[in-house]
Amino acid sequence: MSTIAPARVVLEAAGIRKQFPGVVALDDVSLRLRSGEIQALVGENGAGKSTLIKILTGVYQPDAGSVTIDGAPVRFGSARDALKAGISVVHQEHNLIPQFTVAENILLERIPTRLPQLVDYAAIYREARPWMKTVGLDMPATRSVSALSAAQMQLVEIAKALSLQARILLLDEPTAAITPHETGYLFRVLRELRAQGVAVVFVSHKLEEVFELADRVTVLRDGRNTALDHEIKGLTQDQMVTYMIGRSDVLAQLPARPARGEPVLEVRDLATEAGARGITFSLHRGEILGLYGLVGAGRTELAKAIIGELKVTGGDVLVRGRSARIRDLRDALARHRIGYVSENRKEEGLILLHSVLTNMSITIWRRLRLFGQWIRRSSETAAVMPLVKQLDVRAHSLAQQVGTLSGGNQQKVSLGKWLAADVEILIIDEPTIGIDIKTKNALHELIWNLAANGKAIMVISSDMPEIVRLADRILIMRNHRLVGDISNSHDYEEVSAAIMSRLS
Amino acid sequence: MSATRTVAVRTRLTELRGTGLLRTLGLLALLIITAGFWIFFSAFATGFTSDFNLFFLLRSAAIAVTIGFAQMVVLSIGDMNLSVGAIGGATGMFAGWLMQVLGVPPALAVLLALALGTSLGFGNAALVVWTHLNSFIVTLATASLITGGMLILTRARPFSNLPDSFLGIAQIELGGVPVAPLVLIMLGVALVLGLVYRSTSLGREMLAIGANRQAARMSGLAVGRIVLVAHGLSGLLAALAGAMSVAANNTASPGIGSDWVLASFVAPAIGGTLLSGGLVSVSGTVLGGLLVATISSGLLLMNVSNFWLSVFLGAVLLLAVGLDRITRTVGGAAS
Amino acid sequence: MVAIWRRMSGVALGLLIVDLAGALLLTVVTPSFTSTYNLFITGRDFSILLLVALAQMIVLAVGQMNLSIGAIGGLVAIVESGLMVSYDTPVVIAIACGLVLGAACGAVNGLLIHWTKVNSFILTLGTSYVFAGVNLGITHATPFYHIPGAVASFGQARIGAFPEIAIVTIVLAVALAVFLRQTVLGRQLLAVGGNPVAAALSGLPVRRVIVTAHGISGFFGAVAGTLLMAQLGEGQPTIGVTWILPSFAGPIIGGAVLAGGSAPLLGTVFAMVLVSLISDGLILVNANPYWVQFFVGALILGGVLLGRVRAVGLRDVFRLKSTAPPVTDRPAEEPVPRRPAEQK
Amino acid sequence: GGTQGGGGGTTAASVAIVPGGPHPYFEPMRGAIADATTDFKLTKGSFEVPTDWKQDLQNQLLTSLASKGYNGFGIFPTDGDAANGIVSQLVSRGDPVVAVGGCVHEPTKTSFCLATDVGASAYTAAKTVIQAMGGKGVLLHGTGLLTDPNTQLRDQAVKKAVGEAGSSVTLITLADIDKDAQTADTAINQALAAHKDITGIVTTAYNPTVAAAKALRTLGDKRIKMVGIDDDPTTLAAVKDGFLVGTMGQNPYGQAYIGAYALDQMHRGCKKKSDAPYFIDSGTLLISPDKTATYANDFKTLTKQITDGFKAKYLSC
Numbered sequence A: 001m002s003t004i005a006p007a008r009v010v011l012e013a014a015g016i017r018k019q020f021p022g023v024v025a026l027d028d029v030s031l032r033l034r035s036g037e038i039q040a041l042v043g044e045n046g047a048g049k050s051t052l053i054k055i056l057t058g059v060y061q062p063d064a065g066s067v068t069i070d071g072a073p074v075r076f077g078s079a080r081d082a083l084k085a086g087i088s089v090v091h092q093e094h095n096l097i098p099q100f101t102v103a104e105n106i107l108l109e110r111i112p113t114r115l116p117q118l119v120d121y122a123a124i125y126r127e128a129r130p131w132m133k134t135v136g137l138d139m140p141a142t143r144s145v146s147a148l149s150a151a152q153m154q155l156v157e158i159a160k161a162l163s164l165q166a167r168i169l170l171l172d173e174p175t176a177a178i179t180p181h182e183t184g185y186l187f188r189v190l191r192e193l194r195a196q197g198v199a200v201v202f203v204s205h206k207l208e209e210v211f212e213l214a215d216r217v218t219v220l221r222d223g224r225n226t227a228l229d230h231e232i233k234g235l236t237q238d239q240m241v242t243y244m245i246g247r248s249d250v251l252a253q254l255p256a257r258p259a260r261g262e263p264v265l266e267v268r269d270l271a272t273e274a275g276a277r278g279i280t281f282s283l284h285r286g287e288i289l290g291l292y293g294l295v296g297a298g299r300t301e302l303a304k305a306i307i308g309e310l311k312v313t314g315g316d317v318l319v320r321g322r323s324a325r326i327r328d329l330r331d332a333l334a335r336h337r338i339g340y341v342s343e344n345r346k347e348e349g350l351i352l353l354h355s356v357l358t359n360m361s362i363t364i365w366r367r368l369r370l371f372g373q374w375i376r377r378s379s380e381t382a383a384v385m386p387l388v389k390q391l392d393v394r395a396h397s398l399a400q401q402v403g404t405l406s407g408g409n410q411q412k413v414s415l416g417k418w419l420a421a422d423v424e425i426l427i428i429d430e431p432t433i434g435i436d437i438k439t440k441n442a443l444h445e446l447i448w449n450l451a452a453n454g455k456a457i458m459v460i461s462s463d464m465p466e467i468v469r470l471a472d473r474i475l476i477m478r479n480h481r482l483v484g485d486i487s488n489s490h491d492y493e494e495v496s497a498a499i500m501s502r503l504s
Numbered sequence B: 001m002s003a004t005r006t007v008a009v010r011t012r013l014t015e016l017r018g019t020g021l022l023r024t025l026g027l028l029a030l031l032i033i034t035a036g037f038w039i040f041f042s043a044f045a046t047g048f049t050s051d052f053n054l055f056f057l058l059r060s061a062a063i064a065v066t067i068g069f070a071q072m073v074v075l076s077i078g079d080m081n082l083s084v085g086a087i088g089g090a091t092g093m094f095a096g097w098l099m100q101v102l103g104v105p106p107a108l109a110v111l112l113a114l115a116l117g118t119s120l121g122f123g124n125a126a127l128v129v130w131t132h133l134n135s136f137i138v139t140l141a142t143a144s145l146i147t148g149g150m151l152i153l154t155r156a157r158p159f160s161n162l163p164d165s166f167l168g169i170a171q172i173e174l175g176g177v178p179v180a181p182l183v184l185i186m187l188g189v190a191l192v193l194g195l196v197y198r199s200t201s202l203g204r205e206m207l208a209i210g211a212n213r214q215a216a217r218m219s220g221l222a223v224g225r226i227v228l229v230a231h232g233l234s235g236l237l238a239a240l241a242g243a244m245s246v247a248a249n250n251t252a253s254p255g256i257g258s259d260w261v262l263a264s265f266v267a268p269a270i271g272g273t274l275l276s277g278g279l280v281s282v283s284g285t286v287l288g289g290l291l292v293a294t295i296s297s298g299l300l301l302m303n304v305s306n307f308w309l310s311v312f313l314g315a316v317l318l319l320a321v322g323l324d325r326i327t328r329t330v331g332g333a334a335s
Numbered sequence C: 001m002v003a004i005w006r007r008m009s010g011v012a013l014g015l016l017i018v019d020l021a022g023a024l025l026l027t028v029v030t031p032s033f034t035s036t037y038n039l040f041i042t043g044r045d046f047s048i049l050l051l052v053a054l055a056q057m058i059v060l061a062v063g064q065m066n067l068s069i070g071a072i073g074g075l076v077a078i079v080e081s082g083l084m085v086s087y088d089t090p091v092v093i094a095i096a097c098g099l100v101l102g103a104a105c106g107a108v109n110g111l112l113i114h115w116t117k118v119n120s121f122i123l124t125l126g127t128s129y130v131f132a133g134v135n136l137g138i139t140h141a142t143p144f145y146h147i148p149g150a151v152a153s154f155g156q157a158r159i160g161a162f163p164e165i166a167i168v169t170i171v172l173a174v175a176l177a178v179f180l181r182q183t184v185l186g187r188q189l190l191a192v193g194g195n196p197v198a199a200a201l202s203g204l205p206v207r208r209v210i211v212t213a214h215g216i217s218g219f220f221g222a223v224a225g226t227l228l229m230a231q232l233g234e235g236q237p238t239i240g241v242t243w244i245l246p247s248f249a250g251p252i253i254g255g256a257v258l259a260g261g262s263a264p265l266l267g268t269v270f271a272m273v274l275v276s277l278i279s280d281g282l283i284l285v286n287a288n289p290y291w292v293q294f295f296v297g298a299l300i301l302g303g304v305l306l307g308r309v310r311a312v313g314l315r316d317v318f319r320l321k322s323t324a325p326p327v328t329d330r331p332a333e334e335p336v337p338r339r340p341a342e343q344k
Numbered sequence D: 001g002g003t004q005g006g007g008g009g010t011t012a013a014s015v016a017i018v019p020g021g022p023h024p025y026f027e028p029m030r031g032a033i034a035d036a037t038t039d040f041k042l043t044k045g046s047f048e049v050p051t052d053w054k055q056d057l058q059n060q061l062l063t064s065l066a067s068k069g070y071n072g073f074g075i076f077p078t079d080g081d082a083a084n085g086i087v088s089q090l091v092s093r094g095d096p097v098v099a100v101g102g103c104v105h106e107p108t109k110t111s112f113c114l115a116t117d118v119g120a121s122a123y124t125a126a127k128t129v130i131q132a133m134g135g136k137g138v139l140l141h142g143t144g145l146l147t148d149p150n151t152q153l154r155d156q157a158v159k160k161a162v163g164e165a166g167s168s169v170t171l172i173t174l175a176d177i178d179k180d181a182q183t184a185d186t187a188i189n190q191a192l193a194a195h196k197d198i199t200g201i202v203t204t205a206y207n208p209t210v211a212a213a214k215a216l217r218t219l220g221d222k223r224i225k226m227v228g229i230d231d232d233p234t235t236l237a238a239v240k241d242g243f244l245v246g247t248m249g250q251n252p253y254g255q256a257y258i259g260a261y262a263l264d265q266m267h268r269g270c271k272k273k274s275d276a277p278y279f280i281d282s283g284t285l286l287i288s289p290d291k292t293a294t295y296a297n298d299f300k301t302l303t304k305q306i307t308d309g310f311k312a313k314y315l316s317c
């Protein structure tokens, strides 16, 4: 570990321990932050990154260990305390007030006032706009947050954290849900902040980003430090992965797959209430079809229109060659064997209050029933258990509340329920948002194998490397229209250039 | 090191522990609190353990719990039913009319009343599902409609010549112990509901849409149909509670049910049912109903001056609920 | 004025139309509806019940409930009249004591909810027993007669058809609107209601907000109790016993979301107008008493349905499957914007 | 039950008087039971009020009193019908029960009902008003809960009186307005506003009476004739000042006092005579302006009369 000039250390955590019922999330973990540096914090899903950040920001109190700021020990009783101490944070889960406007959310904890205590709305919009521009959020500041997509919300969160102009900035997977385009904006800002002497913690599962941006890295594995404050320079990707998971051979080559079969889902000249027009494509058995586009391009809306969640105003959807009027997901699942993994796992994907078991088996309750209604716990467990293993869901028991799983593990559960249902057509919206590199690879292999076994899969992703790695063909969407359909050569440079040319 | 830990996690995966344990702890706390009051009142409240008192205590708890169940099943889907009292009153009058005026045998009369209650519940559900209006407001309005309809049809005339075979379920003691058959009916209902929520698809579906309606729909559940069933079940249970009250009061009186609305939330809420949906506790509801009945009976016997009684009742209720929450937290529930 | 019109939610607008139609109908059917005396009486009742509804609305805004509004109103009226009648306390001091007591009762609700994390429904039910019990313990259900004439005559005072009591209500309602829309604490209150976790993580003072909401609720309940005492001319122990229903009916018909985050003030006002119109109308047309309950139910249902039709259009009201999440779960005051035109 | 009741003892009874809920009407009963306890040397006597108008609360209160050793009960049923449940249980224990103030409805195991004849009282009131109205005009009737069977008796009695007046009197009925003072106050005033032609008011419940008495004073309108019910100070003052023709006084003191006597006697072994009626009129009288000072004594005298003759008339010992 490198030596540091103590004067530059602004925040130091040492010997942090945090226990949750049934699990030790952090065990003797340390972190050192210096001004004018970007510190990456990496590790597998469930390694304890978010927990550490929550401890640094007063959301949780550590069971043991100390946190010092500028050498003086601090104890944060609440998020408010941390804020006052000059720490600004973007948490992994969205923390916005849906009923409020974008601008109000950005300035939530320091609303500008006229006279004492009277809200100055003009000032809110005036002050929020530059921050929206900074993160590339191009919309009226008066828009209600409830109308935004997951990615747009993420940008609002980032704008909010930046606008605090704190000297310590903690970002928990800020880039998970946004495209390279917006990521570019963010990185530019972060580098500027670094130049101004701000200390930044950056959590990401995308190692390319870590190497591109960070100066130093702290790695957690199973709640312990495997690297502390390590210089990025000179570190290879393999070494970093080894720190994270104990071995480096994770990015295996995907094997060859049989050729695609007959089309199972055909969309012809589809128009939706939401604004899409003239959408035509087909998805074949054994194929992985990628759907790429910038944030807000309308990919999610297209998927929802296909499964009957949004109103279709024109055109046809054919399933296995027959015209299908899909009423809702129940219909899609029961009659057409179509599944949809939502990009918004908190609201649409998971029942956070309930257990891993019931979340995974929800799609097959109808199939598990005996005597009309009865569900035998043992057959349910038997149906779910192999998937839990296959997906490597890290839960301390099947009865653990999904809401208390780490973000990546939640994503696995939300995918897992469709695997349990054994659907033939699977639309996966942002499959690996917030998923660590090992699991991501495992999921890629899984999707790959599903296709090899004859499933038809559509992958919507804002993660260009992912799309390039997985898809056989890539559809490109822009402003609610399909603007390209290219077959994928899996050569990143070539394909990404091709995609970007359609988008500009 | 990491490898062994992963294995450990995996083997533990098969056990069904964790949240289940916490729920049990909460329940245990409630049980201890209730038991504590029983011991306290037995020692200090003269007459608390008399057969006469126990008989009434258990009987009124049984009715309160059944009313609580009627609310609990709609709470489980994240809805509310403000018409439990109206349904209980109207179906009680209907049963009374069947028995007294038409001479229908009690069993059949109760069955028909239950059917009426179920259909009224279906009516609530239909409005909720079709209009997308909040269940609170729909059932607020239907409560008026149902009570109004009952008043119009019966001219508020009670039915008080009911067959002894029917009244027996509330009045007689079972084999020398101070327990009315009513209490067993309630326990039977509790057993069935417990099984429904534990191990049936329907129970799971209700809880799922209660916890997150959107996610449940997007997992392929038939939300509309489940809402229908839950409200129907609520109507059925309200009707059952109505019949139980009629038997306990010897009379089908138009006033039955008029004061159930608030009470219906108390037992479930104390028992740990989330008012926002997705989490119910059947045994908690039973204990919650019993606790309230115990406290009010015990305090009355302790000569707490009558007008100040409600002050004590409120304070003790708050204390009990507060203690229960504290025990849960100490027991390790996550924040 | 234009701004208000534009900001008005669909529900409020729908209710306004229903109200106007109802008032027109009553005017045509029974001319006595517009008589000065009837408008005075109905307006006076409305003024008090509106305060009760607003007292509930403010706690619904933070996603909680207050079942003790009526008990607080009753207790405050008893304490005030008791001070005036039995201890000859000057009117201003007695009323000040009462109002402070009301706000304090509310604040205690808020503090207890924050500390114990007990559901607000069950907690305020518990405290309502306490407040009502103290009321009965003091009075043994017998009123305090002969409150000072100044108070009693304020309850009867009117300028034409306009009850002077209504001045208090108007001032408080406007103050509440300004508070919610224009003050930092008001915005924080709605933020906590909209997403408590996010609000806490954003460093908002959650406890202060919860206590404030409940304090305001208690204060409004106390004012309502005081005004009713003035109207009745005596300290009646029964003050507040029938408030639970109107307190919820107002905000909820008005478009409040039980989950919190919305405070549809205009909707609540128009909903309470509807409630007042219904009860006055039933008396004006001399409805058969046996049918009254039935009518009330039908009218409430009809009213909210019409409001809903106005808000989402007839086609969508009865649409079995919603294309978007049910409209009930959306905030009422800030309608979700339409997609920009250029994307059509 | 049946094991611990004290039926047929020779000792004095322990009597509890339990009203239907908190209401000023019952306050005189508190004094009555105290007087009865000394006068008849009862073992103990108490007056306990349920904290709310709920049959369930009254049941609980009675249960606890019985468990505490009380063995004679005078109750005002919260719900005239539903109270039969608890009454049967008490009687099956061997404890005598009488209804005071309002009847538990038949069929019932309650021995006597010492109450105002609500029908007769409402009839008298209506008749008096109609007479004061000169036998013609519009009469407003304000009364209580529809689900309360007493309301129906009153409704019928008023209708009967109106019917006897022929077609010259029009009746307007406002029911369900006795929930609280606010409801009654608004409804009565709205009715006065709606029907400008009202020339008479009869009220047969407490809150509507107080509300109407106040309204008439506020309006300063002595042309509208009114008869109310009960002797709330506001009502009495209105009678005294001539805003009301009168108010129907009831005899809560006597109801509890006589009830306690009857319970004690039955506890000592007396049986109800087979031909004795269930309902015993505890007296009602029109408190007209000239009687506001003396009516209380009139009731005391009446109470004494009924008590003295009670044993001989209704009991066999």
Ligand SMILES: Nc1ncnc2c1ncn2[C@@H]1O[C@H](COP(=O)(O)OP(=O)(O)OP(=O)(O)O)[C@@H](O)[C@H]1O
Pocket (backbone or CB within 6 Å): A020, A021, A023, A024, A025, A043, A044, A045, A046, A047, A048, A049, A050, A051, A052, A092, A394, A395, A404, A405, A406, A407, A408, A409, A434, A436, B334, B335
């Ligand atoms: N509130 C909680 N209750 C119980 N367990 C928890 C809770 N919060 C976190 N955990 C557990 O603590 C561990 C660390 O979780 P944490 O969210 O910090 O992981 P992470 O490194 O951020 O993962 P990811 O990359 O998936 O976001 C996990 O095993 C998780 O299940």
Ligand SMILES: Nc1ncnc2c1ncn2[C@@H]1O[C@H](COP(=O)(O)OP(=O)(O)OP(=O)(O)O)[C@@H](O)[C@H]1O
Pocket (backbone or CB within 6 Å): A139, A147, A148, A149, A150, A151, A152, A293, A294, A295, A296, A297, A298, A299, A300, A301, A302, A343, A462
């Ligand atoms: N140009 C736009 N400006 C503002 N909001 C938009 C725009 N386009 C779409 N939206 C809104 O944002 C949401 C994004 O649509 P959708 O989710 O289909 O896009 P997406 O391509 O999946 O992008 P994302 O990465 O944001 O999920 C929609 O709900 C829509 O209301």
Ligand SMILES: [Mg+2]
Pocket (backbone or CB within 6 Å): A049, A050, A051, A092, A172, A406, A407
């Ligand atoms: Mg995390």
Ligand SMILES: [Mg+2]
Pocket (backbone or CB within 6 Å): A149, A299, A300, A301, A343, A429
């Ligand atoms: Mg999307």
